[in-house]
Amino acid sequence: MPPFIADLTPIAQERVVCAISAAVKYEVPANIVLAVAEKEGGKPGQWVRNSNGTYDVGSMQFNTAYLRDLARYGITANDVAAAGCYSFDLAAWRLRMHIRNDKGDLWTKAANYHSRTPRYNAVYRADLIRKALKWADWLDAHFVTLDVTKADTTPSMPLQPIEVQRVTQQTPASSPVSSPAAKQASVRSLSQKNYVPRSISFKTGD
Template identity: 30%
Template sequence: MMPVSLPITPVHRLCVAAAAARYHEPVWLLYGILATEGTRPGQIVRDGNGSYDMGPMGINSIWLPALSLLGITRAEVLDDGCQNVAIGAWILARKLQGHQLPQSAFTHPRAFWRHVGDYNSATPHWNHQYRQRVDLAAQRQYFVALGGH
């Protein structure tokens, strides 16, 4: 699975919808991750382990060697909002591999959410905190989409 690049640079609903469709992921889940990461194109957040997260989906620098093999540059990851969302969806798809989405979110919720947490960290404590934040953010995004405030 290779990330898809779209011609629109800012993070836009079309970017999220295209990435979700390409990797067969729920749109609400990508919005939950976007809201949890809370960053924007061009933004870098340093992690305590010496790595750093880039752009709207918080793509960690540990992914740069694998992305380089696919012809994706650090600049694209950092500055192209749509490419960043597509890469985040690609990473999430790798973590959720083998799950039938969106059904598995309801039929095997513990495994599903553990793998969502793996997007951020495999360490149980950080994984648990992250997946709770993504779940809450996704619920908020859904509520707002329905016209709530």
Template identity: 35%
Template structure:
């Protein structure tokens, strides 16, 4: 599944990547910061899910999306795992796609995590709590991300 050793493209500071993902996908930058914090992912870390899939990298991109990103953009799973910028750009794309598919901003935010209604609602609340805790401040969320994740 992962290339060893991974041939990872050069990375960029996450604040630049979040800004680019927001602009490219017409999303509020704040929501990407909040999702980044809510997901709690780290570069090079993967989490095994009960269904056998894995979530990788800073935006916790699920392995069910690997084939899509590889075929459409040539993105290797190892890049999503090890390159925070690629993970953030993929996360922004996925979020925008979910919002468009649902036609509702907050349901789309929940769908980023799960399309199961109860999990969707719980995730929306978690993201909203991050936003409210930081008073919707990008700079405050940047500080938390640096402190928690070392980014």
């Protein structure tokens, strides 16, 4: 396991590893999945009752309303509540469906994970963007990434050597970058009006 992940707490390790794995599997921008995971802030075995009688379950607070369509595949709420990457896979699958099928811009679609009601969506959307920008910089610092909106784009290399970008156990998952270089990168990102989500590239060149 890379040192910048191994130094995280067990819960943060699961969140980062599972979110990135699910993002790659379902072709959803990794920083969006990481941002949603941070915003939801759930834990294995957690059940939160909503006012409409549904529950938000597990690490990704997956709403049980979506399980009605998944029941035919044998997927239950207990599966979603369990520890491990399964709930992240379901969340990435759901984000993929929102991004592909819903109306609005990318961020509004992603915020539909929380709510389609405009006033709730807008609040979630604004914070999701802030968190996604931060996670994009973290990904840029540690992985080869691609701008998902541009064809034939050249992969960007990590901003700093991995050894310099170590994340300590004292660094909470809500603040994935702490080095001066990473903080400067975050400021650069926040100043870019057209900053877009990024995916991870596994292409190493010829």
